Structure formats: structure tokens, C-alpha cells
Amino acid sequence: MSEPIVVYGFETSNNMKVRVALGYKGLSYSFQTINPGDRAEILRLSGQYLTPVLVHGENVTFDSSAILRYLDVHFESTPKLYGGSxxxxxxxxxxxxxxxxxxxxxxxxxxxxxxxxxxxxxxxxxxxxxxxxxxxxxxxxxxxxxxxxxxxxxxxxxxxxxxx
Ligand SMILES: N[C@@H](CCC(=O)N[C@@H](CS)C(=O)NCC(=O)O)C(=O)O
Structure with missing residues (x-):
């Protein structure tokens, strides 16, 4: 069984993008809403300030596009985000x-x-x-x-x- 997936963020387009991709791939995840005025947890997890941040077991990824690529590589039997050719x-x-x-x-x-x-x-x-x-x-x-x-x-x- 795969490690749990947690997305840290708040309701913005880049966070939606990652959540839509997780839904498209049928992957279960939990969403941790952060306070946009307090970036301490995001900084501690990922060494930078912006969301979304994806935590998958011990792997931490930030930037919505990087996260989408991570999901395609790590969950290769799920529908692809980056095409078939x-x-x-x-x-x-x-x-x-x-x-x-x-x-x-x-x-x-x-x-x-x-x-x-x-x-x-x-x-x-x-x-x-x-x-x-x-x-x-x-x-x-x-x-x-x-x-x-x-x-x-x-x-x-x-x-x-x-x-x-
Ligand atoms: N290139 C990044 C941009 C991330 C970004 O701009 N995140 C916004 C939310 S969508 C953020 O955390 N902004 C800081 C704020 O609104 O205080 C990505 O695609 O994830």
C-alpha cells in the first residue's frame, strides 16, 4: 500500500490544480488548510513559503507543476497528466x-x-x-x-x- 498523501495549502487556483489532478488519478489524500498569514509549517516542511506543498511519506514536493509531474512518475498506473505521446x-x-x-x-x-x-x-x-x-x-x-x-x-x- 502506498504512503499517505497530504496536501498543505488553502483555497487557491494552484491548490485546486493539484487537487483536481489527484481526483483525476483517483488518489486518496487529505488536505491541511494553512493560515495564509502564518507560513511556519510550510517553511518547516518544504524550506520555502508558497503552497501547495505535497507530502507523500518521506517525500516533500512544492510547486503545483512539479507536484503534477511527481504524481505521474510515482503513480504510473493511474491516468496520465502529461499525455500519451x-x-x-x-x-x-x-x-x-x-x-x-x-x-x-x-x-x-x-x-x-x-x-x-x-x-x-x-x-x-x-x-x-x-x-x-x-x-x-x-x-x-x-x-x-x-x-x-x-x-x-x-x-x-x-x-x-x-x-x-
Ligand atoms: N509556482 C507555484 C506558485 C505557488 C503560489 O503562488 N502559491 C500561492 C497560492 S496559489 C501562495 O502560497 N501565495 C501566498 C499568499 O497568497 O500569501 C505553484 O505553481 O505552486
Missing amino acids: VQEQWAIEDWELFGRKVLADPMMAVVHTKISGGVVSDELKSRCQDEFHAAVEHIVLHMEGREWLVGGHWLTASLKRSRT
Whole structure:
């Protein structure tokens, strides 16, 4: 039996990303909600400040993308997160970059302004809204007629099997 998996974090997109991946892979885990104002436990566990942090037995991993890769390597019989071919993996990496940069930048501009005590001006808000809207539209257009951004054949096939 595998060691228990514990995710430390709070309700944010990077934490959701890891939890969605664990659900997709069907892996049981517990979630430890931390107080964003007190990073002592996160620092003690992982030597840095940001969440999510994944603890699997004696292994500790931080950074949502690193955690997803860790899960693919350590639980290889579960549905893959990084595709079934080189082409799919490249496409997934491109979308991953898009998510971290184009999609996240407008939100992070607001978050970082607030955290550093700045004022989110109407001009900044409006620019971020426009950029975020354009990023979402790009995804919506790509999704036309598709179930997944990339691939999804494995899951679709296994879902069909479990329904018959
Ligand atoms: N590259 C990291 C970024 C982690 C990150 O920015 N974590 C946020 C939550 S999503 C955090 O802990 N922020 C500090 C705070 O909000 O006080 C990842 O993908 O996990």
C-alpha cells in the first residue's frame, strides 16, 4: 500500500490544480488548510513559503507543476497528466505555459498589487478584465467540439467501458 498523501495549502487556483489532478488519478489524500498569514509549517516542511506543498511519506514536493509531474512518475498506473505521446506532451506543456502566463498574469497583477499594499485602480482592473476575458475566449474557441484541451482518449475510452 502506498504512503499517505497530504496536501498543505488553502483555497487557491494552484491548490485546486493539484487537487483536481489527484481526483483525476483517483488518489486518496487529505488536505491541511494553512493560515495564509502564518507560513511556519510550510517553511518547516518544504524550506520555502508558497503552497501547495505535497507530502507523500518521506517525500516533500512544492510547486503545483512539479507536484503534477511527481504524481505521474510515482503513480504510473493511474491516468496520465502529461499525455500519451511526445506530441501530446508538447501540446500540454504549451497549454501549461499559457495557463501560468497569459491566463494567470491578469489575476496576479491584481493579487500582487493588493499584497504589496497598492491600490487596484479602475484602469488596472479594466485592463486585467480585458486580458483575462481574451485568454478565456482563446480556450473556449479551442474547446469547440472537444472534451479536453489535449487528448483525453484514455479517459473517454475507460469511461465508456465502465458505462457498459
Ligand atoms: N509556482 C507555484 C506558485 C505557488 C503560489 O503562488 N502559491 C500561492 C497560492 S496559489 C501562495 O502560497 N501565495 C501566498 C499568499 O497568497 O500569501 C505553484 O505553481 O505552486
